[in-house]
Structure formats: structure tokens, C-alpha cells
Amino acid sequence: MQFTSVAKPEYFYQPLQLFRRLRAEFIPCNTPVRLRLPGGAEFVAPGADHIAQAILHLGVFDLVVTEALWRLIEPGDVAVDAGANIGYMSSIMAARAAQVWAFEPHPQLFRELQVNCDLARAKHTRVKLESRQVGLSEHSGKLFLESFDPASGNRGTSTVIDRAATNAVEVCACRLDDVLDGVGQVGLMKVDVEGHERPLLEGAAQLLARRAIRDIVFEEHRDYPSDVTSLLESSGYHVFRLHRRFRGPALLEPQSSVRRVQWEATSFLATLDPQRAQARLAPRGWQCLRGGR
Numbered sequence: 001m002q003f004t005s006v007a008k009p010e011y012f013y014q015p016l017q018l019f020r021r022l023r024a025e026f027i028p029c030n031t032p033v034r035l036r037l038p039g040g041a042e043f044v045a046p047g048a049d050h051i052a053q054a055i056l057h058l059g060v061f062d063l064v065v066t067e068a069l070w071r072l073i074e075p076g077d078v079a080v081d082a083g084a085n086i087g088y089m090s091s092i093m094a095a096r097a098a099q100v101w102a103f104e105p106h107p108q109l110f111r112e113l114q115v116n117c118d119l120a121r122a123k124h125t126r127v128k129l130e131s132r133q134v135g136l137s138e139h140s141g142k143l144f145l146e147s148f149d150p151a152s153g154n155r156g157t158s159t160v161i162d163r164a165a166t167n168a169v170e171v172c173a174c175r176l177d178d179v180l181d182g183v184g185q186v187g188l189m190k191v192d193v194e195g196h197e198r199p200l201l202e203g204a205a206q207l208l209a210r211r212a213i214r215d216i217v218f219e220e221h222r223d224y225p226s227d228v229t230s231l232l233e234s235s236g237y238h239v240f241r242l243h244r245r246f247r248g249p250a251l252l253e254p255q256s257s258v259r260r261v262q263w264e265a266t267s268f269l270a271t272l273d274p275q276r277a278q279a280r281l282a283p284r285g286w287q288c289l290r291g292g293r
Helices: 017-024 050-058 063-072 088-094 107-123 197-202 205-209 227-234 274-281
Strands: 032-036 042-046 078-082 099-103 128-132 141-146 159-161 168-174 186-191 213-219 238-245 248-252 267-271
Touching: 017 050, 032 050, 042 050, 042 107, 063 088, 063 186, 063 213, 063 238, 063 248, 063 267, 063 274, 078 088, 088 099, 088 107, 088 128, 088 186, 107 128, 197 205, 197 227, 227 238, 227 267, 238 274, 248 274, 267 274
Parallel strands: 078 099, 078 186, 099 128, 186 213
Antiparallel strands: 032 042, 141 159, 141 168, 213 267, 238 248, 238 267
């Protein structure tokens, strides 16, 4: 992730962030840092973690996804964070939704997720926030994760593998259909599961069939169409590519020739209500950067 240029909306819409960025240069990377997120919740992370570094320098992590969650989630919504990592997106959801389900299978990340969920609950006292140490898949049982490199700042890179390896972590797996049985409608689900999106969606087949999830925000590194976008479109979703412009987010058609942003993962929005999504993401500006701290 690059923080070198100051010609970014994170600084234009948050002028004080330039001073916070300078102060961040003096914080040792090997110490935990306590941060404040859009919406006002506190957030704790190791200083070397890539999410912490982004917040220290920019005040926000993955601006276009944060903004999409901020605008698309309504006050009464149920929101789902699949692949919650240490809880940044779960905390953003907690500022907007009535109920949040956060799923993270990796034991170390889940421990940090629990801390940040507690901080989000302390700030957003009306929200019901559930955290589960499970991986979402097409079956219930076990999964093996090829764990992240401890020396790397990006600890969200664990991938599902077929069998145990030297650095593998065995985790519990479940189907989203089973966990959310009886929950009702889901306003928004964010999916970041490092290539395991298709099995996750197959484990939510009943939810998709009854059109119970309005919006799905997901990473997709491959070109469109992929097996994930095809599955969603066959389930009645319209797929957009999320794109950041200086003056605000944009919804592009998935096959758009507009170049992808190089320093951030590309995310897409699958929605059952494309007109609503377009109306919510049309206004200029970055509302999450004015969300209070």
C-alpha cells in the first residue's frame, strides 16, 4: 500500500490527517496502537499491521469499500462481515447497522477481532454484534488455512488449502445458511476470504435463492466474468465494480475499461436493487471521512 502522495481525498477531506500522518512516522511499528475510526469507535492493532498503517497515515482503510458500507447500510439492517480479520470493517458496520455478524477463522486474528468488537460495542451501544471463530464454506466441519507470514504486515492473506501443511492452521467451518437460519433479511454482506468466495456463496445457496441478502461487497482479483460474478448474476444480482475517484466513489459496469486502482484490491458490489445502490453512491464526496471520530 502506498502512502507517499498527499494528493488523496483522505487528506483533502480530512486536513488534520496530514498532521496525524507526520506524527505516525514516530510511532514504533513493534508496538500496539490505539486508533479512532469513522463513527467514533476505538480500534487496537499492532503498529506494523497493514490496516493500522493505513489508518495511521490515511485515517481510513480501503476508502471505497468503507464508503460503500457507510452509504449502503441502513440503520435497521443486519450486516455480515465474512473474513473479518481484526475487525475494521465490522466496526464500520457497527456504526451503521442494527446487527453485525463477524466471522474470522484464524485464531490469532480472532482474538484481536474480539477486542475490537468490544470497543465497537462500547461506542455503539445499540448494535448487536456477534463474532464467530469459523470459516464460511460450502460445508460444515473443518478447513485448513495456509497461515500468513508473521513477518508480513498483511495478516489477511491466509488461504484455504486441501490438506494440512507445515504452516497450516486447522479451523472450524460452517455454512452461512445454517448460521443465519431464522435471521431474516441481510442488508449487506462484505466478503474478503482470499479466493474462497465461491464455496462461501455455495454455503449460502438458500439465502441467495430467497433473495435474503440485498447487497454483497466482495474482492475479486480476476478479470470479469469470474465464477463468483457468474454465480451471483445467475442468482439475480447486478454486479458493479467499485471505483474510487478523487471526488467520491463510482459504480462502474464490471467490464468497464477504466483502469483498476493499482495500490488497493479491486472490489465489486452485487446488488438486488441496482437503482437504490446507484442513488446512494451517486452524491459526490466521502461521507465516511466526515463520520465523526
